[in-house]
Amino acid sequence: MLLKPWREVAVPHEDVLRGTFQQSEFAADLTRVHNGTATDEYRDPKLFYARTYITEGMRLLLDSIVRRLCGLGGEPVVQLQTAFGGGKTHTLLAVYHLAKGEVPLRELQGVGPIVDAVGVVEVPKARVVVLDGNQLSPNQPQMHDGQPVRTMWGELAWQLCGWVAYERIRQSDESGTSPGKGVLTALLEEHAPCVILMDELVAYLRQFEEGRQYTGGTFESNLSFIQALTEAVKAVPNAMVLASLPESELELGGPRAQLALDSLEKIFGRVQALWKPVGTEEAFEIVRRRLFSAIADERAMEETCKAYMQMYLQHAGDFPPETQESRYLERLRASYPIHPAVFDALYNVWSSMDKFQRTRGVLRLMAKAIHKLWTDGNTSPMIQPADLPIDFADVRNDLLYYLPQGWDPVVERDVDGPRSETARLDRDTRFGAVQAARRVARTIFLSTAPEVPGQTARGIEIPDILLGCMQPGQTAGVYKDVLRRMSDTLHYLNVAGTRYFYDTRPNLRREMESRKQRFGKDETEKDIRDRITKWLIRRAPFEGVHVFISSADVPDDERIRLVVLPTDAAYSRSAPEDAQEAAKQILTMRGTQPRLNQNRLLFLAADYDVVQRLRDHVRTALAWASIQKDVAELRLNLDVLQQNQVKQQLDTAQQVVARTLRDAYKWLLIPYQEVRNGKGLGPLSWEAVMLSSSAGNTMDEICNKLKDNEFLIETWSPVHLKPQLEKWFWKEDKQAVSAFEVWRSMCRYVYLDRLTDIEVLRRAIEVGVRSGAFGIAYAVVEGEYRGFAFEEPVSVAMDESLLLIEPHKAREYAERKRREAEQGRAPEVVDTQGASSSYASTQKGSLTGVQRPVNTSTIGTTIDTYVRGDGGNGHAREVATAKRRFYGTVKLNAMTSKMEFGTIFDEILKHFTSRPDVQVEITVDISARSEQGFDEGFQRIIRENMRQLKFQHGEFEEE
Structure with missing residues (x-):
């Protein structure tokens, strides 16, 4: 039987036909x-x-x-x-x-x-x-x-x-x-x-x-x-x-x-009577009366309703159970020419959203849809969900208004429109005869786009889909076939068991989003830490890059170290307190003890506005990685297309994390103190330097920023060293200072310049001696400077005995020595009150009552007196006896021996090995004792390791 189109049976009101409704x-x-x-x-x-x-x-x-x-x-x-x-x-x-x-x-x-x-x-x-x-x-x-x-x-x-x-x-x-x-x-x-x-x-x-x-x-x-x-x-x-x-x-x-x-x-x-609101079934008649004139052909309406009902009864297994009840025919009659499935979707799904008005919203949406269908000449027997022209801008915008952001690409790509995938399917395949792809897509979208609160399972099953799109005279197989094709090709159509639904996220994103919730702060922070550790590879001048560790684990030595603050201590120009407090805690304390070498630490902090995005991207990457792992271990069954999608998504997520990591960790925090004229030192302050996230190598960018802004000095001039000595070290009663005291102070106090290492200071001293910025000596013996040099080329050995002498004092001493040499007189005792108390010898003739402080930051050994010649100036000098052999013994802490031995090499051995005429021999003695004794397994491990390390001797004893 050929059914009349709805447009020939129920004519819309004039304002709906003209589209002049407001x-x-x-x-x-x-x-x-x-x-x-x-x-x-x-x-x-x-x-x-x-x-x-x-x-x-x-x-x-x-x-x-x-x-x-x-x-x-x-x-x-x-x-x-x-x-x-x-x-x-x-x-x-x-x-x-x-x-x-x-x-x-x-x-x-x-x-x-x-x-x-x-x-x-x-x-x-x-x-x-x-x-x-x-x-x-x-x-x-x-x-x-x-x-x-x-x-x-x-x-x-x-x-x-x-x-x-x-x-x-x-x-x-x-x-x-x-x-x-x-x-x-x-x-x-x-x-x-x-x-x-x-x-x-x-x-x-x-x-x-x-x-x-x-x-x-x-x-x-x-x-x-x-x-x-x-x-x-x-x-x-x-x-x-x-x-x-x-x-x-x-x-x-x-x-x-x-x-x-x-x-x-x-x-x-207290006094009111109850008023029963509009029921869903009553809404059918309300909408029909407002949008349509009286039914022009009651017989045609009846034939259409019965034809639909007959189709549902003949194919009972393909449609929902409620269509098998006789009262469903009454629903068809009450809602004609609009199919009850349209009202079910709008009243049961869309009206669950606060902004959607139950009656007024339905009227407005259907008025626009009917106007478009009328002008396009739609010939369907009834207006089903599959007939709603979602590609029509007024209808699409009306629906998207109620949905969260992100649905525009879903509709344009996967639901309806000239460039949609469904339009391509209908255009290029046999499904186009009944526009099966777009009809199925419209039905699923109308019933699943809004997330209904309290819904146990999202989506609709195939019987509901067929109810929304299949017309009398059509076969269910066409729609089932196109649904399978759509499941394989559409980007935003999700399948959960037997239920289908649209989502703003691509298919596997639902799984990924679910897995993201598994990764809490600990897993996220650990992943970020591992990424930063691989990203910021240690290089000069940094002795170490310390990522997300406690203050107790940051060594307190004289090496430059970069400390990376955790994401909780992010930096913002408007609210820098969190990052500064976290950095200050590490700067001033090492665990429970005060930190000595505060001027050797620099800090890297994340940007507050990017941290949350970084965490989210990291969780996304972890989620994709867990999916890929489950696929590889056969715990998750995905087809090849989905496996490729997972790999692509994971690669993209890793790239996004790497990019976001650079965007996040872009703040260098430099501690400093201002010296206020006549007012002493100011409070601890912080200089925030922003790194460029587009830099090819972040560590290079960090080093360049530190060098360009002179936060870390690689080359130092005596012009800068001399004012520091005059301001902080040379006093009226102390006109010579230990070079090591200067170095240690520069390592400790953030109001002094920050040098990359002691070698920078050594080179500056050599240039300063040659230019007359100050003099040097290596000892004070019976009132005389030993190894004295001033205004002459010199090779400086940085050891504990090196003194830096105020230039006027050095000039006076040089002039006196010159006069003594010319007159042939015996040397007179110089006033050594200006010599460093740290290095004034307790030998005969030296200052009395001065004690040498214990140096707790280096390993103490006896250094022989430095021997100098006449310096090439033609004047006679007293020359200390040259020593030909050195022997030193030091005890190391077993827990920190690895770090201490490195210090011994840099401060002692390197001076010997730098000279080609010196033969160096190193012997390591190890003594270990246990009250409980060493079992056979432990002994076997040690013996094997000794053999591999080529020990000459080593044995376990009973006592």
């Missing part, structure tokens, strides 16, 4: 109707009721209104409360037109049977008062005949009977205090029958701030009025109050609104 036309406005400025469909009683489907809830309400106005009972107070767009104002309009009685009630479609059921012939006309919370203003009086009316009770009286009624409560209106129950009862009795319609009460009351007096009264006085009014109408048999209250948070608008709603619910709860 969103506001679907929003009833009680005040505009009351003022006579609304559109005809709302203002004209006949037209309004012709387009209004009287639901069960509205019928009961109108029945109560008729009884109340006739004095035959009925409820005095009714509260209308539904979700956003649930028909509250539309119901108030139905009551308004019935109560006004401007048109005989029997001429209003659907009202006659209600009047007959009550058993009355005529219904008295009532005075109708409209109190619209969006129209009234707490601090702006309503003007009537040039006179102000300030409050809701003033407006109530004026609308009942103008100034005559107003005079009864003028005093209460002017003072903003609520009239009592008795005054209101008398007022209503005098002007009954009457109906008071209160719309958007919460919108009005939420404007009253607590404790503040307005022209319209106070928050409390308005609540008192509403309570008194509800009590008064109970005492007047033919008076009635109807109030609409919002149910969803979307309509409230803040904590004051919630307080107002709670208060109103308590007041109305």
Whole structure:
């Protein structure tokens, strides 16, 4: 049987056909109707009721209104409360037109049977008062005949009977205090029958701030009025109050609104009658009446509905169980020409979102869809989910408005549109005969795009998909085949068991997102630490790069070290405290002990604004890696396409992490202290230097930044060294200072310059001696400088005996030695009060009462006196006896021996091995004792390791 298209059976209203409808036309406005400025469909009683489907809830309400106005009972107070767009104002309009009685009630479609059921012939006309919370203003009086009316009770009286009624409560209106129950009862009795319609009460009351007096009264006085009014109408048999209250948070608008709603619910709860909202089945008729004229061909409608029902019965296994019930035929008839599956999706899925209005939202969406289908010449027997033109901009935008960000590419690529994958499938394959791919995609999208709260399993199964797209005369196999093809090719179509759904993430992303939640802070931080360790490979001048370790684990020595702070200590220019405090803790303390060498640490911190993104990307990479691992270990079964997708996603995730890591760790934190003239040292401060994330090698970038900004000095001039000596080391009573004391101070104090290593200081000393910036000596013996040099080329050996002499003192000493040499006199004792107390010898002739402090940061050994010649100046000098052999013994801490031996090599052995004429022999003696003894397994390990390391001797003994 050839079924007539819906367009030949049900013709849309003119505004839908022309596409001239506006969103506001679907929003009833009680005040505009009351003022006579609304559109005809709302203002004209006949037209309004012709387009209004009287639901069960509205019928009961109108029945109560008729009884109340006739004095035959009925409820005095009714509260209308539904979700956003649930028909509250539309119901108030139905009551308004019935109560006004401007048109005989029997001429209003659907009202006659209600009047007959009550058993009355005529219904008295009532005075109708409209109190619209969006129209009234707490601090702006309503003007009537040039006179102000300030409050809701003033407006109530004026609308009942103008100034005559107003005079009864003028005093209460002017003072903003609520009239009592008795005054209101008398007022209503005098002007009954009457109906008071209160719309958007919460919108009005939420404007009253607590404790503040307005022209319209106070928050409390308005609540008192509403309570008194509800009590008064109970005492007047033919008076009635109807109030609409919002149910969803979307309509409230803040904590004051919630307080107002709670208060109103308590007041109305004492006297209110229940009002049944619009049911889903009733919504079918509401939408059909608003969008379509009367059915032009009832027979064709019946044939179409039966054809669909017959298809469901013949292919029972392909469709949902509810289609096998006889009442489903009634659903088809009630919703025609729109298929019930459309309403099920919109009312059960889309209306779960706060912004979607149950009736108004459906009307607006379907009006746009029907207009597009009409202009495109759609010939479907019924409008099914598969027929909705989602590629039409107005329809697509209307749907996407309610969805979170990210759905545009889903629709354009996988659902509907000229460049979509579904359009390609229909164009290039046999499925195009019935547009199977796009019909299936539209059906799945409409039913699964919104995530329904409390939904146990997302998606719809094949029977629901077929219900939304299959027409009489078609075969289910075509749609099943295209669904399988779509599952293999579409990017955003997900399959979970037997359920299909669209998501903003590609197929495997759902699995990845789920796995991301497994990785907490510890796993994420460990991965970041490992990545940084591989990324920042140690190189000169850094002795070590310490990533995410405690202060106790950062060595306190004289080497430059880079400390990488954890992500919790991220840096931000606007809030640098976290990073600075974390760095300060490591800078000033090593575990529980104060740190000595504070000027040897530099810090690298992450950017606060990037850290969260870095963590998220790391979790993403970990999730993809876990999927790949499970596939490799056969714990997860994926096809080749999905395996390739996992590899591609993992590679992309790793690249993103690497890029984000560079973007994140871009702040060098440099500690420093300012020297304030006459005010001592300033507080510990931090210089933040931003690295370029585009640099090819980050460690090179760090070194360049430190060098360019002179935070780390590789080459130092005596011009800079001499002022430091004058300012901090040479004093009136101390005109010679140990070079090692200078070096140690520069390692310890952040107000001094930061050198890469001691070699920089040595080279600066050599140049300084040659240029006359200062003199040097290696000892003070009986008042004489040994190894003295000034204004001459010199090769400096950095040892503990090296002294730096103030230039005036050095010049005086040089001149005296020159005169002594010329005169042939015996050398006289020089005043050595300027010599460093650390190195003033306790030998005969040296200063007395001066003790040499213990050096706790280096390994002490005896250094023979440095021997110098005449320096090439032609003058005789005293020459110390040259020593030909050195022997030294030192005890090492077993736990830190590896680090200490490195220090011994740098500070002692390197000086010997640098000379080609020196033969160096090193012997290591190890002695270990255990009270419990060493078992055979332990001994076997040690013997094997000794053999591999070529020990000449080694043995275990009983005692």
